[in-house]
Amino acid sequence: MSPQPNKRPGRTIRSVQIAFNIIDLLQEEAGIGVTRIADELGHSKSTVHSHLRTLEERRIIVREGDGYRLGLRFLDVASHVRDQIGNFDIVQKEVDSLAEETGEIVQFGVEEYGMVSYLHKAQGEHAVETLSRVGTQQPMYSTSLGKTILAYLPPERIEEIAAAMEYEPKTANTITGPEELFEELETIREQGYGIDDEENINGLRCVSAPVKNDETILGAISITGPSSRFTEDRLHGELADYVRSAANVIELNTKFS
Amino acid sequence: MSPQPNKRPGRTIRSVQIAFNIIDLLQEEAGIGVTRIADELGHSKSTVHSHLRTLEERRIIVREGDGYRLGLRFLDVASHVRDQIGNFDIVQKEVDSLAEETGEIVQFGVEEYGMVSYLHKAQGEHAVETLSRVGTQQPMYSTSLGKTILAYLPPERIEEIAAAMEYEPKTANTITGPEELFEELETIREQGYGIDDEENINGLRCVSAPVKNDETILGAISITGPSSRFTEDRLHGELADYVRSAANVIELNTKFS
């Protein structure tokens, strides 16, 4: 885990931290029990036990066999979260249809905590398999979604996020510093879409278009595919057009809601 | 909320309870702030403040405007939960294709805490709109998914769940007591599928088939539609066949994993 410069001060509650440590652990590895959790987190069994009881009563976790796993309540929470983000149905519909039309991977992402989170993803029929899943967090400097969203955030927020970034080179093409990033953002604003030319994963290219409501950016929609199919020409041509028009449809539908 | 007879004893941790009360509240209503939350939960502002700080540091919640909402991390958690349940991709694929084939609503549900949770849902093109969403919990006695799953649970678990049930009549056809329920379960076991004849919502009928792994039930798959299209004959005929063969495909694919 990277250091977190955005740590605001103020008191934080230990028991709650422990509870979420347990949840995090169960997210990584389901089916473990009291002893194992206690060892892993460095707490006494009795402590962990009380916590598990609490979480179980809350239906956050479920006993299964001889161990615990996270409960299905999280699915419900997740669907509420999506709804709260606004117009998820339209986003979903547009992403799905673009994926079907093009046969590639289409994703919609929003910014949170200085990273991109994927809200929805659809795979067309000859889409490449990638590891990214809905909900995953990715850095903003190495993805077209991230750069595109960043380009349209308010200047002070761009500064803030850029300052907290650690430029880790994922491939030979990854952006490695702020100057380069700011130039790229400028380009994106000029052409109205963003490109990822194997900057995050070797062999993969993406184009993204911003989705705005008035002047505030809501997120971005992207299409991803292998460099073999995604030539320079297609990227800047028809593929860019695809995402821009999809973004437009979403914008039009969200504007009046 | 119904009373919870399954309350195991044991110590439970107050601060964690408070934290989840806050999360629950934010799930219901996003965008509220410290004061409002404090009022709603009957805590002091300072208490709520510390909790919000903790949750924010954990990225469970996010500041937005002047209020908080649940964070996108929940999407990630939800996708982990689905994976942990086992073979979600196969379930998803089968549900989607059945929905496309029939044009109706297809759902997959599993039992948790004596209720049915929807793991996945797909709407065909002329599907009726229903309120149920992924993650929602429904009672077991009034839904075909619920009854079907219940029918194949171990006897002692059936007893346990049935004992904790409160039979609330949703429509004129809702099952109203244990005897009636047990008879119905017997019928389901005999015919190998379960029917909901407007027992949960007026005008809607469903058929469900169980998905088992060896002798343990994993969940059930159902198809839902308006009574006008879902006649007695179709329900027990082609529609039952549809869900049973879909259930079979899932069973075959999960068996060897």
Added chain:
DNA sequence: AGACACGTTCCCCAGGCGGGAACAGATATA
């Protein structure tokens, strides 16, 4: 300028919570 929201900070002190150890079952090993 005043009044009233809001979020934040400070401090206090009771009681909640973490930990150690003892206890209870279940499974394994001989």
Added chain:
DNA sequence: TATATCTGTTCCCGCCTGGGGAACGTGTCT
């Protein structure tokens, strides 16, 4: 069958944490 060694559970103690009240800072209305 007895012994050992895993589990999960319960009990109790004492520290310190977390909840509450009140003061404070700030912005937004009259």
